[in-house]
Amino acid sequence: MVVLERATFPRSKVCGDGVAPRAVRALHDMGLEQELEQAGYRRIRAFRVVGSWGEAVKAGIRRRNCTPDYAYVVPRSHLDDMLVAAVRRRGARVIEGVRAQGALTQTRGSRLGVTALKADGSTFVVKARVVVAADGSRGSFSRSFLPRGALTPNVIALRAYMAGVEEVDDALHFFLDKPLLPGYGWIFPGGRRGAPANVGVGMPVPALRRRNMGLRDVFSWFLGPESVAAAHLARARIIDPPQAFPLQLRYVRGRRRVGPILTVGDAANLINPLSGEGIAYALESGRIAADAIMHAFVSGPRVLSSYERRIDKAFAVDYLEGYALRRILSVPWVNGGVVRLLSRDERLAMGAMGILTNTIPPGRLLQPSLWTAILAPSRLRATLHRVRPARG
Numbered sequence: 001m002v003v004l005e006r007a008t009f010p011r012s013k014v015c016g017d018g019v020a021p022r023a024v025r026a027l028h029d030m031g032l033e034q035e036l037e038q039a040g041y042r043r044i045r046a047f048r049v050v051g052s053w054g055e056a057v058k059a060g061i062r063r064r065n066c067t068p069d070y071a072y073v074v075p076r077s078h079l080d081d082m083l084v085a086a087v088r089r090r091g092a093r094v095i096e097g098v099r100a101q102g103a104l105t106q107t108r109g110s111r112l113g114v115t116a117l118k119a120d121g122s123t124f125v126v127k128a129r130v131v132v133a134a135d136g137s138r139g140s141f142s143r144s145f146l147p148r149g150a151l152t153p154n155v156i157a158l159r160a161y162m163a164g165v166e167e168v169d170d171a172l173h174f175f176l177d178k179p180l181l182p183g184y185g186w187i188f189p190g191g192r193r194g195a196p197a198n199v200g201v202g203m204p205v206p207a208l209r210r211r212n213m214g215l216r217d218v219f220s221w222f223l224g225p226e227s228v229a230a231a232h233l234a235r236a237r238i239i240d241p242p243q244a245f246p247l248q249l250r251y252v253r254g255r256r257r258v259g260p261i262l263t264v265g266d267a268a269n270l271i272n273p274l275s276g277e278g279i280a281y282a283l284e285s286g287r288i289a290a291d292a293i294m295h296a297f298v299s300g301p302r303v304l305s306s307y308e309r310r311i312d313k314a315f316a317v318d319y320l321e322g323y324a325l326r327r328i329l330s331v332p333w334v335n336g337g338v339v340r341l342l343s344r345d346e347r348l349a350m351g352a353m354g355i356l357t358n359t360i361p362p363g364r365l366l367q368p369s370l371w372t373a374i375l376a377p378s379r380l381r382a383t384l385h386r387v388r389p390a391r392g
């Protein structure tokens, strides 16, 4: 196996660095979780969401069938370096500092080829039976063969590392202040003792256009005194310039296979539309692709089409439901009411965090028994009764 990588490791990647339970499971299955523990990353066991009414709900992460009851925060400069080292240990040849440019057409009897550009301007060709495009949402390689529009970003997100952020250590924090909708803000604590927090905002591109605003304006507002997060950020300072990166949160637009080329992760539009989580799906789709390729080597290239089916089976319904849920929660009174409801019922709150962490399918919300419980008169009365807004 040959890996072509544009950057040289360790390299930074604009990300919230949240390694949520599904991603922890994937890393565990690869035998890498222990490395995180040995490197001093601590387990974070709760999520906290502040709704548009200023109230907050904090809930522990519940252990599910195959996912643990904790997350990590790991800077991508470290996480991805660790992954590349693991790939090398397993025998892959990783060529860094080269840009995959495009796939050469496969002719009868010949193998597929990928042209690669070195830093000195020279090119070379790597021959392969199957190619996996894992070049992310800005990847020029995927753009060379995917139909126009498949990788058009519809969300943009920005993060900065900040020191001096207060009282965030025990949870991953999400903020749904009205001016941040239909996006959200986050503060993720440093993953190791003394590490800076990861602070960011994400927003759909059409919403920014409608408001005639840039994402940096939204971020400045988030850091300012009017946002609920201000309580955590009063003494904080940015230690690394804020950086933005595009995302495609439209599963239906994505293509998972073009002939013998499979796409994985962001190149396949596999970012959860509700949470923006993508690390787990990049790892999971990589594994499904590896499986499909092994089958194709035994049974012939036709079975590669099973990859698309397996990806659809694994993600399509959850993503479409997640997309619908995100739209609904973008309405301030809806998320305000939901947060209030959850803040008064620990079991419901833990279930909701399961949906946010993608360990419970959003479709679970359609269960009639859940609604019978939510609409119980005593609970409704409590929800409609206002409480004082959360601080921070």
Ligand SMILES: Cc1cc2nc3c(=O)[nH]c(=O)nc-3n(C[C@H](O)[C@H](O)[C@H](O)COP(=O)(O)OP(=O)(O)OC[C@H]3O[C@@H](n4cnc5c(N)ncnc54)[C@H](O)[C@@H]3O)c2cc1C
Residues within 6 Å of the ligand: 004, 005, 006, 007, 013, 014, 015, 016, 017, 018, 019, 020, 023, 098, 099, 100, 101, 134, 135, 136, 137, 138, 139, 140, 141, 157, 158, 159, 200, 244, 245, 246, 247, 264, 265, 266, 267, 270, 271, 276, 277, 278, 279, 280, 282
């Ligand atoms: C601001 C922000 C915050 C986020 N926060 C989180 C979070 O907290 N948790 C989470 O799970 N997800 C988060 N995500 C999503 C997550 O970052 C992505 O889903 C994840 O990185 C996808 O991994 P990937 O391997 O598909 O792509 P990438 O991580 O983008 O990796 C693509 C790789 O391909 C290389 N490359 C690109 N083009 C070429 C080329 N032509 N030739 C060779 N190499 C190339 C790049 O250098 C890069 O190393 C966030 C995203 C953003 C933008």
